[in-house]
Amino acid sequence: MTQKERTFHYTLITGGFWMAFCVITAYAAVYLQGIGCSNSELGLILALGNVGGALLSPVLGAAIDRNRKLRHAQVVNALLLVQAALLAVLLVRPRHDVLTAACYVLYMTALLPVNAVNLDMDVRLQRAGAALDFGFARSMGSMSFVVLSTLLGILTAQWGYGMLPYAGMAVIVFQFIGNRLIDRDIRLAEANAPENSAAAAGERSSSLVSFVRENRMFCLMLFGTIILFTAHNMDGNFLINEIRSLGGDTAMMGYVAAFTAIVEVPVMMLSSKLPKRWSTVMYIRLSFVFFALKMLAYALAPSIPLFFAARLLQAPSYALYTVLIVGYADSVVAQKDSAKAQSLAFSMTTVGSVLASLLGGAMFDTAGVRVTMLTAAGIAFVGMAVAMAGTFPEKKSRK
8 A cells, every 4th residue: 555545545534524524614604594593593503512522532532542443433434424314304304493403513523523533543554654645635625625615605605505414415425435445544554563553552541631641731732722713713613704794695605715725725735845944843833823813814804805815824824733733742642642632632623613602603693793803813812822832841752
């Protein structure tokens, strides 16, 4: 199995997840407002779904760390089956009631942990000596988001929110195929490197409390990312409100979401070629600065064209952080806790989305778009300071 083949297989699962993420988050407002939800109700549903995902991710990560015979693919397939069942309900009864809201919450809960498991699959392959180009695969995840976001923007403008569950179903099939292929790659890699697998299995995974105690600075950085992603998701979860305030519609929202994802691609694709005079942690610190600057730019943009221009800051902020945090976590956290580290890193962004959903939903309904986005910018600057503090002093590998 060549590196290009592994990268292609990993691209399938990465692309599949981010297309599913596009359906459930970027178009959450379209679907939920379509069935009659207010911004506050939308925020509550997204918050509960993100809480479920944030709680389930580290539980699954810890289970994989404890039992190395538990296949990543088994976990992902189970989550995909749950998603399919819940999407079927959303498809046949799109009503403004408790059952539909509960199904949407559970759908998010089952979807979000998939990314954390996917990230640990990359780590598992790397440690078995079967490298892949993670930056390229992740950039194709963003491109997949672009393609689907653009398409959904057009389709929902013409045919309404009811076609969104169909898109979710199609993406699940795509993920099943990719998951089967990458699982085969992991089996082959570990069969050819049994000593690495045995060494990993011989170490006892830490409890969550012990993990926090052993990795205080890493966890402080994660706390900072909660604050940063609270601001980040006040934009992402309620993008349609910003677009409408500038005179756009759902089709324009699709174009903006697609453009935002497009600008991520060069950074992700070329992450392995970043100048070596800066370490990984220095680039992550730089991304924290740009998180704050982009939120300020979003808040101050007075028109659709300038709002598009502000989205360019997605590249040195979210894109740079996303493509480097996997390797950074792997370098500062012991191998026995790798799945837990990846799960927590992704879960913290999910917790940020929870807080954004609660705060943003209420503020967009009561304070308006400009005040809400200026508040988000202020939150981002606080998160920047905390996250940067968590990267000092610079840690060495503890494997």
